[in-house]
Amino acid sequence: MIRLTVRRFICGTADCPRRTFAEPFARLTAPYARFTTRLGHVLEHVGLALAGRAGARLSAQLAFPVGRMTLLRRVMGLPDPRPSTPRVLGVDDFATRRGQTYSTVLTCGETHRVVDVLPTRDSGPLAAWLATHPGVEIICRDRAGAYAEGARLGAPTAIQVADRFHLWQGIGRAVETCVAAHREDLSAPPPPPQEGVETSNGNSERIEPAPDGRRAQRKKAAHAMVHELLAQGYSRRATTRHLGWSLNTVLRYARAANWQDPLRENRPRPSRLDPYKPYLERRFAAGCTNVTRLHRELTAENAPVTYQMVRAYIATLRAAPPQAPPPPPTVRRVTGWLTRHPATLSEDEHAALKDVLARCPELEAAAAHVRDFGEILTHRLGSTLPAWIDAVDASQLPGLTGFALHLLRDLDAVTAGLTLHWSSGGTEGAVNRIKKIKRQLYGRAGFELLHKLILLQ
Known part of the structure; x- marks a missing residue:
């Protein structure tokens, strides 16, 4: 309990409707407030960091229990920030409800701060925002057609830059399509038959080295x-x-x-156990590995075998069988080998990839195109992109040819993305932070609340 002594003032004006009033303490509290100013600021920070239910649990541990809606009301009562129009604008979408509703986040490409959030991912809201915020010179975006159209309508003089991450992601999908089309070449061919000479009875006799x-x-x-x-x-x-x-x-x-x-090695002599070996193999595969029991079963059938014979043969069955040849690499694994940097591959992966490329010339050509595109992307050689597109078009590889020809529809933005140092990395980071905010809201949340939390983070 705080006992506060304040001064009371009396107005000397005769026609004043308020004859008396108390001394205000703005730094401590506000009229009709249930919390002090300092506690209100603490609740605002808790609400911004943890939103509703998680913030309510933390505040209860800090000895000022409040409800989740109180925290959200404190957040909604904060004023919206008014950032200036950025020179470099990042544009990307995020799901407010996965698979159903999507919104657009705008970030500053230089500070990586969120500038605004649009309710949809259509071209209209983006074009309207750009028209009311002149001064944007560079727009970093993915290769979505709606964002390209909105940027062209709202800021026709701005340079559009396609994000390099999405370009590499696109060529990864194209390579996966190409590898899937040559799936039969991933497995090693069967070993060639042993060379031999045909005997008089038609059998083939193996020729052993001298x-x-x-x-x-x-x-x-x-x-x-x-x-x-x-x-x-x-x-x-x-x-x-x-x-x-x-x-x-x-x-x-x-x-x-x-x-x-x-x-030549002496052939094993026939044994009295030979007629019963298939039976022992079936029983061993069924889980019966007790030598005494197996020997008793054979002797019950009047088999002329000894306990030592059964024990020796079961010992050979217990030994590890020869390993089967390894399965062929999957399509996704070969795609990863082709799209990863060669320095990150192990020696075994290098050998496996070399074996696959030796069996399939088409995949070897695809690997060369992927390496060339990686050089263009890494060293910002956007001017050589048309020559790369022509080379891929001439090879007529499934997946890769379609990807290369699709780049021609957005050639200026792709060339700028492979030439300038701007990218959508900061925007992707903002999207990850938005996903964290959505998890704090525990499912559905109104766009206004989500918009407020995104801007104030």
């Missing part, structure tokens, strides 16, 4: 000696006595048509 080394030379010489003696008329036992070798060794070389046959 072994090398001392052991191979000894085997080759021994195979030649055995077949030379057999060709001279020696019998196999006579060849055994002549060479001093065992009969099995001579028989192994005599039966081998090629000297490489004895060097």
